[in-house]
Amino acid sequence: MGLLAFFRRSQPTANVAKERLRIIVAQERTARGGPDYLPTLRRELMEVIRKYINVDPEAVQINLEKEDGHEVLEFSVALPEKGKA
Amino acid sequence: MTEIIVVTSGKGGVGKTTTSASVACGLARRGKRVAVIDFDIGLRNLDLIMGCERRVVYDFVNVIQGDCTLKQALIKDKRLETLFVLAASQTRDKDALSMEGVRKVFDELIADGFEYIICDSPAGIEKGAHLAMYYADRAIVVVNPEVSSVRDSDRILGLLSSKTQRAEKGEEKVKEHLLLTRYSPRRVATGEMMSVGDVKEILGLDVIGVIPESPDVLSASNAGTPVILNEQSDVSRAYEDAVGRLLGDTLPLRFLEEPKKGFLARMFGG
Numbered sequence: 569m570g571l572l573a574f575f576r577r578s579q580p581t582a583n584v585a586k587e588r589l590r591i592i593v594a595q596e597r598t599a600r601g602g603p604d605y606l607p608t609l610r611r612e613l614m615e616v617i618r619k620y621i622n623v624d625p626e627a628v629q630i631n632l633e634k635e636d637g638h639e640v641l642e643f644s645v646a647l648p649e650k651g652k653a
Numbered sequence: 654m655t656e657i658i659v660v661t662s663g664k665g666g667v668g669k670t671t672t673s674a675s676v677a678c679g680l681a682r683r684g685k686r687v688a689v690i691d692f693d694i695g696l697r698n699l700d701l702i703m704g705c706e707r708r709v710v711y712d713f714v715n716v717i718q719g720d721c722t723l724k725q726a727l728i729k730d731k732r733l734e735t736l737f738v739l740a741a742s743q744t745r746d747k748d749a750l751s752m753e754g755v756r757k758v759f760d761e762l763i764a765d766g767f768e769y770i771i772c773d774s775p776a777g778i779e780k781g782a783h784l785a786m787y788y789a790d791r792a793i794v795v796v797n798p799e800v801s802s803v804r805d806s807d808r809i810l811g812l813l814s815s816k817t818q819r820a821e822k823g824e825e826k827v828k829e830h831l832l833l834t835r836y837s838p839r840r841v842a843t844g845e846m847m848s849v850g851d852v853k854e855i856l857g858l859d860v861i862g863v864i865p866e867s868p869d870v871l872s873a874s875n876a877g878t879p880v881i882l883n884e885q886s887d888v889s890r891a892y893e894d895a896v897g898r899l900l901g902d903t904l905p906l907r908f909l910e911e912p913k914k915g916f917l918a919r920m921f922g923g
């Protein structure tokens with residue numbers, strides 16, 4: 569740690585906190601409102617994907633959205649950058 | 654009409670008891686008949702914050718188990734005519750409180766003409782917290798601008814919308830309010846702390862109050878005088894505003910900016 573960083577007592581981390589919360593709260597709300605199998609589904613999907621691609625659990629998002637009358641289960645995987653997988 | 658208000662948070666130590674005591678006092682100061690109840694079985698603390706710890710003879714569990722009447726257990730506040738405290742039991746038996754027991758006490762308070770019942774919830778999402786919120790008409794969700802507190806409060810919101818009587822019976826949902834406390838405008842200004850806007854956006858709740866971080870809270874608990882009664886303090890003014898909003902006043906949020914210090918205060922760090 570540089571001397572300057574040492575004397576600067578604390579870092580502006582509020583925006584990091586907010587972003588992390590935005591994601592985790594959305595994810596937990598989905599799990600809460602949705603069917604009980606969601607966490608298991610997420611785990612099992614992750615296992616399948618990881619047979620082929622080396623992704624971080626963080627890269628796998630499940631979203632349950634209500635769209636006029638019907639529900640949409642949205643599933644997204646952020647692929648690792650080339651060369652890093 | 655009696656309104657049952659739960660003060661809850663999920664996470665421990667965020668300011669529920671401080672808030673329960675001050676909100677109860679604030680309502681009583683406006684002439685409302687108020688009972689404030691400690692639901693933290695085994696960890697009684699509200700009595701200390703209210704300054705009536707030496708007057709506790711009977712507690713909540715005693716009433717439920719029929720060891721005494723509700724009248725005998727209600728401690729009348731020495732400062733405010735219309736304010737009464739019901740202490741938590743120090744028993745280690747967490748099952749001493751029951752849904753029916755709580756209902757019985759509430760019904761008696763309602764019949765007795767109490768206008769507000771304030772329930773100081775224990776931390777966590779277990780039985781005690783569930784019982785404290787079950788019959789609520791409104792919830793004050795106490796949050797610190799800090800990640801774990803915000804996340805836990807969202808879990809509490811989930812329980813409020815599924816595990817309360819109103820939810821189970823499909824009645825109008827519990828009114829939820831956000832009370833952000835231990836707020837440090839200076840740290841918000843430097844980007845070290847999430848702002849009230851940030852927290853509001855994440856949780857999607859209406860803000861009933863923002864209470865600044867202040868050493869006055871410790872002095873108040875030392876003295877056994879709820880901090881709202883210390884009129885010199887910004888914390889008191891902030892709680893007064895919150896009580897006003899609870900009663901339907903539209904008031905702008907105050908104390909969101911660092912107080913401007915005078916020259917002398919700046920020189921001597923006052």
Ligand SMILES: Nc1ncnc2c1ncn2[C@@H]1O[C@H](COP(=O)(O)OP(=O)(O)OP(=O)(O)O)[C@@H](O)[C@H]1O
Nearest residue numbers: 665666667668669670671776835865866867870871
């Ligand atoms: N605005 C504030 N400024 C500074 N300190 C505060 C403030 N509000 C609360 N505190 C302090 O935080 C601590 C916890 O407060 P309190 O007992 O009200 O929390 P709680 O949520 O009831 O805790 P528990 O979950 O254990 O019941 C106390 O030491 C109190 O003095």
Ligand SMILES: [Mg+2]
Nearest residue numbers: 669670693698
């Ligand atoms: Mg408490």
